[in-house]
Amino acid sequence: MHITVSRNNILGAVQRCQNVVERRHTVPILSNILLRASDDDLTASATDLEVGIRARVDASVQEAGGTTVAARKLFDVLKELDADADVELKTEDGFLRIASGRSRFKLATMAPDDFPDVQEESGGVAVRLDGADLAAMIASTSFAMSTDETRKYLTGTLFELDGDGRLNLVATDGHRLALMRRNLGQPVETCQSIVPRKAVVEIRKLCEDEPGQVELRIGERQIGLNAGGCTLVSKLIDARFPNYADVIPVNNPELATASRAELDQILRRIMIVANEFTHDVRLLLRPGEMVVSAHNTDQEQAEESLELDYAGPETEIGFNARYIRDVLGVMKGDAVRIHFRDGLSPVLLDESEDAAAQFVIMPMRI
Amino acid sequence: MSQHVVHLLPPAVANQIAAGEVVERPASIVKELVENSLDAGARRIVVRIEQAGRRLIEVDDDGCGMSARDAEMAMRRHATSKLSSAEELAAIASHGFRGEALPSIASVSRLTMHTALGEATEGVELTQEGGGPCRLRPAPPRRGTRVRVRDLFFNTPARARFLRTDRTEEAVIVETMRALAMASPSVGFRLECDGRKRLDAPPGQAREARVRLVMGREFADNQRPASIEYHGIQAHGCLGLPTCHHRNAERMFFFVNGRVVRDRQLIAALRAGYRDVLFHDRFPQAVLWLEMDPALVDVNVHPAKREVRFRHPQEVRAAVIACARAAIAEGGQTVSSTVGEQAVAALARNPATPAPRSRAGTSPRPDAATLRALFTAPAGGTPDAAGLEATEWEVAEPDAPAWGESGRLDLGAPLAQIHRCYILAQTADGVVLVDQHAAAERIAYERLKRQLAGRGIASQPLLAPERWQPDARTSAWLHEHLDELARFGFAAEPKGEECFAITAVPALLAGEPPAELLAELVESLMRHGAEAEGAGRVLERWLGNRACKGAIKSGRALSPAEQEALLRQMEETPNIAQCNHGRPTYARLSLAALERLFGRKE
Ligand SMILES: Nc1ncnc2c1ncn2[C@@H]1O[C@H](COP(=O)(O)OP(=O)(O)O)[C@@H](O)[C@H]1O
Ligand SMILES: [Mg+2]
Numbered sequence A: 001m002h003i004t005v006s007r008n009n010i011l012g013a014v015q016r017c018q019n020v021v022e023r024r025h026t027v028p029i030l031s032n033i034l035l036r037a038s039d040d041d042l043t044a045s046a047t048d049l050e051v052g053i054r055a056r057v058d059a060s061v062q063e064a065g066g067t068t069v070a071a072r073k074l075f076d077v078l079k080e081l082d083a084d085a086d087v088e089l090k091t092e093d094g095f096l097r098i099a100s101g102r103s104r105f106k107l108a109t110m111a112p113d114d115f116p117d118v119q120e121e122s123g124g125v126a127v128r129l130d131g132a133d134l135a136a137m138i139a140s141t142s143f144a145m146s147t148d149e150t151r152k153y154l155t156g157t158l159f160e161l162d163g164d165g166r167l168n169l170v171a172t173d174g175h176r177l178a179l180m181r182r183n184l185g186q187p188v189e190t191c192q193s194i195v196p197r198k199a200v201v202e203i204r205k206l207c208e209d210e211p212g213q214v215e216l217r218i219g220e221r222q223i224g225l226n227a228g229g230c231t232l233v234s235k236l237i238d239a240r241f242p243n244y245a246d247v248i249p250v251n252n253p254e255l256a257t258a259s260r261a262e263l264d265q266i267l268r269r270i271m272i273v274a275n276e277f278t279h280d281v282r283l284l285l286r287p288g289e290m291v292v293s294a295h296n297t298d299q300e301q302a303e304e305s306l307e308l309d310y311a312g313p314e315t316e317i318g319f320n321a322r323y324i325r326d327v328l329g330v331m332k333g334d335a336v337r338i339h340f341r342d343g344l345s346p347v348l349l350d351e352s353e354d355a356a357a358q359f360v361i362m363p364m365r366i
Numbered sequence B: 001m002s003q004h005v006v007h008l009l010p011p012a013v014a015n016q017i018a019a020g021e022v023v024e025r026p027a028s029i030v031k032e033l034v035e036n037s038l039d040a041g042a043r044r045i046v047v048r049i050e051q052a053g054r055r056l057i058e059v060d061d062d063g064c065g066m067s068a069r070d071a072e073m074a075m076r077r078h079a080t081s082k083l084s085s086a087e088e089l090a091a092i093a094s095h096g097f098r099g100e101a102l103p104s105i106a107s108v109s110r111l112t113m114h115t116a117l118g119e120a121t122e123g124v125e126l127t128q129e130g131g132g133p134c135r136l137r138p139a140p141p142r143r144g145t146r147v148r149v150r151d152l153f154f155n156t157p158a159r160a161r162f163l164r165t166d167r168t169e170e171a172v173i174v175e176t177m178r179a180l181a182m183a184s185p186s187v188g189f190r191l192e193c194d195g196r197k198r199l200d201a202p203p204g205q206a207r208e209a210r211v212r213l214v215m216g217r218e219f220a221d222n223q224r225p226a227s228i229e230y231h232g233i234q235a236h237g238c239l240g241l242p243t244c245h246h247r248n249a250e251r252m253f254f255f256v257n258g259r260v261v262r263d264r265q266l267i268a269a270l271r272a273g274y275r276d277v278l279f280h281d282r283f284p285q286a287v288l289w290l291e292m293d294p295a296l297v298d299v300n301v302h303p304a305k306r307e308v309r310f311r312h313p314q315e316v317r318a319a320v321i322a323c324a325r326a327a328i329a330e331g332g333q334t335v336s337s338t339v340g341e342q343a344v345a346a347l348a349r350n351p352a353t354p355a356p357r358s359r360a361g362t363s364p365r366p367d368a369a370t371l372r373a374l375f376t377a378p379a380g381g382t383p384d385a386a387g388l389e390a391t392e393w394e395v396a397e398p399d400a401p402a403w404g405e406s407g408r409l410d411l412g413a414p415l416a417q418i419h420r421c422y423i424l425a426q427t428a429d430g431v432v433l434v435d436q437h438a439a440a441e442r443i444a445y446e447r448l449k450r451q452l453a454g455r456g457i458a459s460q461p462l463l464a465p466e467r468w469q470p471d472a473r474t475s476a477w478l479h480e481h482l483d484e485l486a487r488f489g490f491a492a493e494p495k496g497e498e499c500f501a502i503t504a505v506p507a508l509l510a511g512e513p514p515a516e517l518l519a520e521l522v523e524s525l526m527r528h529g530a531e532a533e534g535a536g537r538v539l540e541r542w543l544g545n546r547a548c549k550g551a552i553k554s555g556r557a558l559s560p561a562e563q564e565a566l567l568r569q570m571e572e573t574p575n576i577a578q579c580n581h582g583r584p585t586y587a588r589l590s591l592a593a594l595e596r597l598f599g600r601k602e
Helices: A007-020 A071-080 A131-144 A197-208 A260-273 A321-330 B011-022 B026-039 B068-074 B101-107 B157-161 B166-183 B207-215 B217-221 B264-273 B313-336 B341-348 B367-374 B385-392 B436-452 B472-488 B514-528 B532-550 B560-572 B591-597
Strands: A002-006 A032-038 A041-047 A051-058 A060-063 A065-070 A086-092 A095-100 A103-110 A125-130 A156-161 A166-172 A176-183 A191-196 A213-218 A222-227 A230-235 A254-259 A280-286 A289-295 A301-307 A315-320 A335-340 A347-350 A357-361 B044-050 B056-061 B110-115 B123-129 B135-139 B145-150 B188-193 B196-201 B223-230 B233-240 B252-256 B259-261 B286-291 B413-418 B422-427 B430-435 B459-468 B491-496 B499-506 B586-590
Touching (some): A002 A051, A007 A032, A007 A041, A007 A071, A007 A086, A007 A197, A032 A060, A032 A071, A051 A197, A071 A095, A071 A103, A131 A166, A131 A213, A191 A230, A197 A222, A197 A230, A315 A321, B026 B101, B026 B145, B026 B166, B044 B166, B068 B123, B166 B196, B166 B259, B207 B223, B233 B313, B264 B286, B264 B313, B286 B313, B422 B560, B430 B560, B430 B591, B472 B499, B472 B514, B586 B591
Parallel strands (some): B044 B188, B252 B286
Antiparallel strands (some): A002 A086, A065 A103, A086 A095, A095 A103, A156 A191, A222 A230, A280 A289, A289 A301, A347 A357, B044 B056, B110 B145, B123 B135, B223 B233, B233 B286, B252 B259, B459 B499
């Protein structure tokens, strides 16, 4: 392989790949990145056997071919090179020579034959949408994913195409749930799959960087994303996601509307004296007012009230304040609507009647 | 009608009765036959099992074999080559001696034995069905003996019904073979169940290699070997690190003079050895070989020879404790040796075999112990009464603790972080070495405990209930004690005989797996009782785990300010001397000791 390529282009591609490389993988070649040159482009790919990324950039190819080289080291080297200059890459006697300006590097390589290249599954349902929209959907839901490895199905995000032509993203850790819907404006075949956390994070990054549309492919065992010159594929979590519709309370009788920013600031202050692990705070709702309070075993206390739009009966609900703040943090508007029944039933939070995002939080028994 | 009703039982019936004791289940047959092969001096033993032993148990060895006459003799009750007088019974070195195994097995199965003597040009094949007549016919010569046991319990259907599922019986066979394989590392063992290889240990292995093969890499990498001699008892062990514990006693193996033994006293002794470094409801993992004069062990206690009686149980106990402590202390040395090359070299001169001081106190104190005493860890728990002699040379001598002049704990000023694990600090009269993780863990634990004091546990209900299917015993207990769970922040509802729906978990542990947490809780409650004291222990353990997870890890670089903060927090924390698992959190080296170390002073 012998190519010349713009330093910025190759750095971007290598960085994308580098994100999925596990530092200490038991299979040594997986710490490497696969470089392949043909015609007039260079593709870089990397995988941890769960998630794989392939990024394509333009290059002038003197000699086609491929090699693999330590991802981290290649990235560190490229980062140091002159941003505006071209980089020359050449394989020679089992090494990769990198030249740019007056810098010369010679990095060890491993043969590309053993490298498990990113395999795309054929079939599945493909949909197109704006990268920015998908990124926003993930941003609004991913915080609710669990880290409990014993319940694998909670450690990812559900990607669902439903009968109404919508893409729905759902994440839950068993105590709270985040749901975001987006109308695709076209009928699609329905399907459901659980995408592991790592892939969710990478999909979001790729989408954030993509000014135009992306293509999402949901298959039997794989999810795929095409964004610009990048392709990501990931295995799915092979499990059944809980029936989330059952968990979303649709008929909560009471509704209180508060200022989102104000509530968030109050919670932030009150949390200072709450139990540092459970963050338990009490919300006392009464007509026109909400009193937020917390205390701890050292007899310390905090209390603050805010005005809000509420006319129902006086109700006290205990919460992990973190759960509420996570939700407030991903909302955009000025107001938050709190739908509840009593102090123990699931509470629904949203921004408006037709909001794309819904959040459910289970109260805490304090 | 005859007046006399008492008569001798026909041999077939007598054998069946004996079989009731010796041949409990397929695994006991495997054990008896393999022990016969071991007694016959076999170097390789191959065991084949079909249908968990119901259909076939075959044991093939390359031992000394038998003549036709001996083979026939061996099928009679009380026929043995291993014992001839009552005196010999007092000092048995072989596995067998009762002469009961073969006739008992043959009385409840269809048995074939193919054997030949070493040099013989002809062998013999013997068959016997259900304790009936013994048929012999000439057969080709072979090396060693092969016994095939088919159709176990075909003539005693009542016994067959007592067998558990194939999966269970097979698991017991595998466990039995694993234990036998560790008891005799020099012998090759192979086990095939329905054609699948379940164990394959080559002959001529060293103890540690065999343990690695049988117990797995995780254990092998997390154990310390130790050998000690105590009052003529030799104890060699592969002892799991205190952090490598298990939920029950099943990962403790004891071999007394090569015999696989499950003995309550030995289990208790080993636990005592780990007492200060393990949570009360956890069990160590260990493999322990004890060798002593056969005259000091009575093996004729249990028909299946699982239990033994020691002539001097206290000494055996002390030896086990000493062996465990030697291994645990060896872990402690690793810590202290980071201080200087000198210490490393000095410690290295002493292999991991600190001989315990003999009771008479004549043998000199080993160097390693002296050196270990240089770094005095703060006192651990209370020494174990019965293991007193064994503990004397242990680390836990509380030298002058690191108290400052004001009478408060003074851990000095941090100088450096070592290997991202320890903080080195200078005090008025020496240096202190702090284990950052252990210390942080204790600080977090004490803080959690305080938060909990005087207040119920906040409960976090689940959005959707979590199904949990515990085993029958646990389920039965739960059905009666569901109410007790509320105290710990749990709520669960019965969904069937052995199925529950967990609806709430303690908020403090909300991020952790509900079923696993509840299983742990229930197991502890079943063990300690749901009364206040038991509940306290359960809580303690939980918080301990939690604190451990949240605490500063080893391997994290700490800034000087963070080091300083940690030391000051330690000084404020009650019980800071040990982490939640009983390991010391800091060690101290006085100037005087340093001077001794470098030979500046005697
Ligand atoms: N695999 C074998 N190889 C050689 N001899 C054997 C073997 N199995 C049994 N024997 C002989 O048969 C005798 C009877 O065996 P057993 O009934 O198990 O009684 P024990 O082992 O208590 O002597 C043994 O003492 C031994 O002499
Ligand atoms: Mg025997």
